[in-house]
Amino acid sequence: MTALGFLHPGHLAEDDYPRIEQLLGSDIRVELSHTGPGGDADSAARLAEGVEELRLSGAETVVWASARGSFAHGWEGAQEQVRTLARLAGMPASATSFAFVHAAREIGVRRIAVGTTYPDDVAALLADFLRAGGLEVTGARSPGAVTAAEAGGWGEEEVLALARAADTADAEAVLLPDSALRTAAHLGALEKALSKPVLTASQVTVWEALRLADRRVNAPLLGRLFTREPLVQV
Template sequence: MTALGFLYPGHAAEDDYPRIEQLLGSDIRVDVVHTDIGEDAHRVDALYELGEPERLARGVEGLRLAGAETVVWACTSGGFVRGWEGAHEQVRELARAAGTPASSTSFAFVHAAAEVGARRVAVAATYPEDVTGLFTDFLHAGKVEAVAARSAGIVTAAEVGTWGETEILALAREADVPEADAVLLPDTALHTVSHLPALEKHLGKPVLTANQVTVWEALRLTDRRVNAPALGALFTREPIVQA
């Protein structure tokens, strides 16, 4: 049994995680501990506070008791808002607190893009434009070029969590451009797991979504590779060997 641990802020789309656990169809357990969200706002100061090391450390004990072999901070904006170096320090603090390998959804996107060979991507973000810009900056620091970006301008995770396939597909289509190798939907408050096959079918390219890449990142940290076609190209492709 491989036990994966996740720190998820508040309550919005956390039901994606047990759904992923079912779709993995193997000896993998997904444990989620909820952290205090503070102010629910896609605003830089609120997002910075959301990912404070002390706040994350308070959630780690439950994952330790559950026997998690790795811990991932399941919040994209609560990582990239700190910038490349700040997000690295956040993950280092989390690893020290957990006593296990650790990462975050922000880094998961960079690693997942490399996995599917996507050097140029389109970003379909629920965030306001300034927050989306910080995400594209983060991707650039990770050598992933955002050739297009679309912002829905939603302020709260609670509202994002109400979106269904129609809204998600519309945003992804608006963001996509022919030169993008993949489309990224970066908000962990967005329910996307059930919609991955439809998204990839309509867009004709890999689609990377926040909760999907977060679980993939945890598996990567434990050296596990699982073939799960229902979770999209990320879980079916062979690793890309860069020239």
Template sequence: MTTVGLLYPGHAAEDDFPRIEILLDTDIRLPLFSTDPGEDAYRPDALRERGAAGRIAEGVEELRLAGAEALVWASTGGSFGLGWEGAHEQAAALARTAGLPASSTSVGFVHAVRELGARRVAVAAPYPEDVTGLFAQFLASAGVEVVAAASGGAASSAEAGSWEPERVKRLVLEADDPDAEVVLIPDTSLHTAAYVPELEEALGKPVLTACQVTVWEGLRLADRRMWAPRLGTLFATREPVRGSQEPKGIEVRE
């Protein structure tokens, strides 16, 4: 059995993770602790506060007792809002607190893009434009080029969590660009686990969603590879692209 502990801010789309457990259909377990998100607002200051060390550390002991072998801070904005260096410092602090390998959804997106051997992406985000721009800057700091982006204008996680699949699909189609090798949907507040292959079929290219990437990143840290095409191309790649493998361990900096 492999157990990946998830620290998730508040309540929005956390039910995607039990769904992913079912789709993996194996001995992987994803215990989740809901942290206090603070003010639920898609603003840079609120996102930075959401990712404060004290808030994230709140659930560490519970997840350790649940047998977690690795931890992932399952928030995109709560990590990219700190910038590239800040997100790595956040993950390293979490790892030291837990005594376990740790990462975040935002850092996981970069690793997942590299896993697929891509460099140019499109971003379909429910955020306001300024917050989407922060994610694009985060990716650029990692050498990932954002060639197109679409912002849904949601004001909060609660609002994004209420979106129906058709609204997400419209945003993804709006964001796509012929030059993009992959399309990224960077918000763990969106329900997406049930239809990643459908999105990929519509676009003719890989799609990376926040909840999917969160689980993949945790399994990467636990050194567990999974073949589960019902979760999209990221889980249908049997071997990593040459040179794409990332370091593992307590210190998650690259």
């Protein structure tokens, strides 16, 4: 049994995680601890509260499951945040923002299109972060002013429309970074419609936790990321 720990900001789209757990198989356990919403959700004190709960649950790795709560600090700031989290947890740690970069490398893509519900200034911070990770952003599209609560209520039709609007002809994959979006049930439809890999917040976050635990699980319903063999590093 491998227990994966996640610090989740608030409760939007949290049901993606038990859904992914079911698709991964009986020897993977997903544990969520909520930091709560608010401007200080990514503070060391709030993260420390959640870490203690995960440690008691037996989690072997921990991922801060908020892309915005990580990339908004910049590449260096996000790295420091993860180092602090690992120290607090006493276990391997990462964050969703780094998970996107690692996942793109895993499937061998560099050029990505981004579909986000973030305001333009926040989307620009994400693009800067992804470029710092060695990725090329071919375009970033937003549907306009959409709150996290509104995005959390979207179904397959709205998520698919966002991905299609974001996609560009030269993009090798489409990235949907908002952790408020429910995407676990739609990954197959998304990749079929776009004919390319799609990386979403909950999907890459769980994959990152498995990577930290040195586990590989074949789960085709979770998209291309969960069907590839590890790339050979040279």
